[in-house]
Amino acid sequence: SQKIEQNSEALNIQEGKTATLTCNYTNYSPAYLQWYRQDPGRGPVFLLLIRENEKEKRKERLKVTFDTTLKQSLFHITASQPADSATYLCALPKEGGSYIPTFGRGTSLIVHP
Amino acid sequence: EAQVTQNPRYLITVTGKKLTVTCSQNMNHEYMSWYRQDPGLGLRQIYYSMNVEVTDKGDVPEGYKVSRKEKRNFPLILESPSPNQTSLYFCASSPRTSAGGYEQYFGPGTRLTVT
Secondary structure (H helix, E strand, O other): OOEEEEOOOOEEEEOOOOEEEEEEEEOOOOOEEEEEEEOOOOOOEEEEEEEOOOOEEEEOOEEEEEEOOOOEEEEEEOOOOHHHOEEEEEEEEOOOOOOOEEEOOOEEEEEEO | OOOEEEEOOEEEEOOOOOEEEEEEEOOOOOEEEEEEEEOOOEEEEEEEEEEOOEEEEOOOOOOOEEOOOOOOEOOEEEOOOOHHHOEEEEEEEEOOOOOOOOOOEEOOOEEEEEO
16 A cells, blocks of 8 residues: 655754655555644644646745655755754655545654754 | 635544544535545555545545535545554545646644544
């Protein structure tokens, strides 16, 4: 069955550095992949969507790549700031192309000043 | 302001006492969903709706009911809550687009404790 893997260990980096988070998936080829940001006790907020025919997508300091051969997406935050500290979730449509998205468990990012 | 609202935000109740968590969106979205989030388990979908009067089970529907009588509202009903339903609940809505993608807009969450 479909599985989404995100590093459960928190990523600690220094302010100004580039943070890179990984999302791996198994067993099928999704038409797109999404990234969300979640702050403690709050609802996730949509950040970016990348489609299977796109290798890379950018939005301000954010960059997402999508490697359908490796079944992996990388999420980069350049020039990171303490305000970027949050949990980042990736999400894929369920196998079969249905509307139902499946979320990874998220990776916590901590940016130290 | 475009938003998804949930009420109540916090609720402590006792086992077996029926409760309803309301969800409303003002963006005219076709799709709505309910999730629960538990430590170590991430976000899991309970039910979803693709249109008025159209609902379907997600990954963890046991113990929950939903209804979609109006496009903007999607209440979550716990007929007989049990302690294992203690969780943080999120409602989400999403527009139907021809390109697909289904970007989701989440509500602020409802923290439910069942004793």
